[in-house]
Amino acid sequence: MNRFLLPVGIFAALVALLGVGLTLNPREVPSPLIGKAAPHFELPQLHDSAKTFSEKDMLGKVWVLNVWASWCVSCREEHPVLLDLAKSGAVPIYGLNYKDRRPEGLGWLKNMGDPYQISAFDADGRVGIDYGVYGVPETYVIDKRGVIRYKRIGPLTTEIVKEKVLPLVQELGRG
Amino acid sequence: MAEPLVRALALAMLLAPGGWALAREAPPAAQDPVLEQRVMAISGELRCLVCQNQTIADSNAELAADLRKEVREKIRQGQSDREIIDFMVERYGDFVLYRPPFKATTLLLWLGPLLLLATGLTILFRRLAHPRVKGDVELTADERDRARRLLASKETGEG
Numbered sequence: 315m316n317r318f319l320l321p322v323g324i325f326a327a328l329v330a331l332l333g334v335g336l337t338l339n340p341r342e343v344p345s346p347l348i349g350k351a352a353p354h355f356e357l358p359q360l361h362d363s364a365k366t367f368s369e370k371d372m373l374g375k376v377w378v379l380n381v382w383a384s385w386c387v388s389c390r391e392e393h394p395v396l397l398d399l400a401k402s403g404a405v406p407i408y409g410l411n412y413k414d415r416r417p418e419g420l421g422w423l424k425n426m427g428d429p430y431q432i433s434a435f436d437a438d439g440r441v442g443i444d445y446g447v448y449g450v451p452e453t454y455v456i457d458k459r460g461v462i463r464y465k466r467i468g469p470l471t472t473e474i475v476k477e478k479v480l481p482l483v484q485e486l487g488r489g
Numbered sequence: 490m491a492e493p494l495v496r497a498l499a500l501a502m503l504l505a506p507g508g509w510a511l512a513r514e515a516p517p518a519a520q521d522p523v524l525e526q527r528v529m530a531i532s533g534e535l536r537c538l539v540c541q542n543q544t545i546a547d548s549n550a551e552l553a554a555d556l557r558k559e560v561r562e563k564i565r566q567g568q569s570d571r572e573i574i575d576f577m578v579e580r581y582g583d584f585v586l587y588r589p590p591f592k593a594t595t596l597l598l599w600l601g602p603l604l605l606l607a608t609g610l611t612i613l614f615r616r617l618a619h620p621r622v623k624g625d626v627e628l629t630a631d632e633r634d635r636a637r638r639l640l641a642s643k644e645t646g647e648g
Contacts, residue, residue: 346583
């Protein structure tokens with residue numbers, strides 16, 4: 315009996331280790347941008363190409379930058395969560411319309427509702443590269459000094475908003 | 490037989506939540522073969538974050554194509570390989586490197602296999618040096634008798 319204890323123990327430990335590994339999401343790569351200044355951009359706005367939007371416009375405010383596209387399936391899933399967050403008025407949400415076409419992006423907002431104060435239009439995805447975007451939707455929380463404090467890759471959920479985004483926004487709003 | 494299966498799969502894919510639909514056709518390579526070779530060499534060092542087990546050079550994902558374009562432009566601007574790779578690491582982290590750097594957080598990754606090998610060899614050599622079963626086992630008269638009977642029955646094919 316005793317001589318089985320060690321191999322079975324090792325096996326159980328291995329199963330536990332691999333089991334934990336299975337629950338992790340390999341797409342959640344820690345972003346090197348957290349704690350760093352939000353990369354600079356100046357892009358035309360989605361609704362009005364004559365006007366621009368830049369991360370500098372937001373200095374002094376805590377805000378959320380959400381990367382979205384009309385072709386992105388998960389954005390559809392995320393959209394109600396963003397609409398709720400916008401309605402709550404807890405934090406202003408700005409959009410980065412990533413590699414989209416203008417009529418399609420505008421059509422999406424018209425059909426599904428527009429949670430964004432402004433959406434910047436990143437047609438070729440260059441700003442997306444600067445923000446390390448690789449799996450739309452992505453969401454950033456940026457503080458008053460323009461530093462990225464949180465990044466979510468993949469759709470926001472009600473739980474994440476409640477447990478991560480809102481507490482962080484509150485904390486940053488005080489500071 | 491096959492068709493319902495295909496349909497079921499297609500339906501499952503349609504209904505599956507999430508999904509970062511990003512894959513597209515790879516665009517044709519640019520004209521300059523020397524430049525292109527360098528683009529491919531650098532891209533071969535970078536992981537595509539959409540399909541994580543491919544390099545940017547191998548991947549057909551749209552992001553990989555964009556990043557190859559970015560690499561190409563940076564080469565044209567006269568940046569060194571090092572500068573271009575640093576640019577990617579700044580944005581996507583060490584994970585973007587297909588060959589992870591050797592540093593404190595990756596010690597286990599690099600040394601883990603050696604550690605396992607060393608542990609295995611140690612156990613093996615200990616066992617070889619001090620075998621657990623020592624010498625012959627003395628049988629009692631009863632056991633000897635039983636062994637003889639068992640062997641005999643096997644030879645005659647009875648039991």
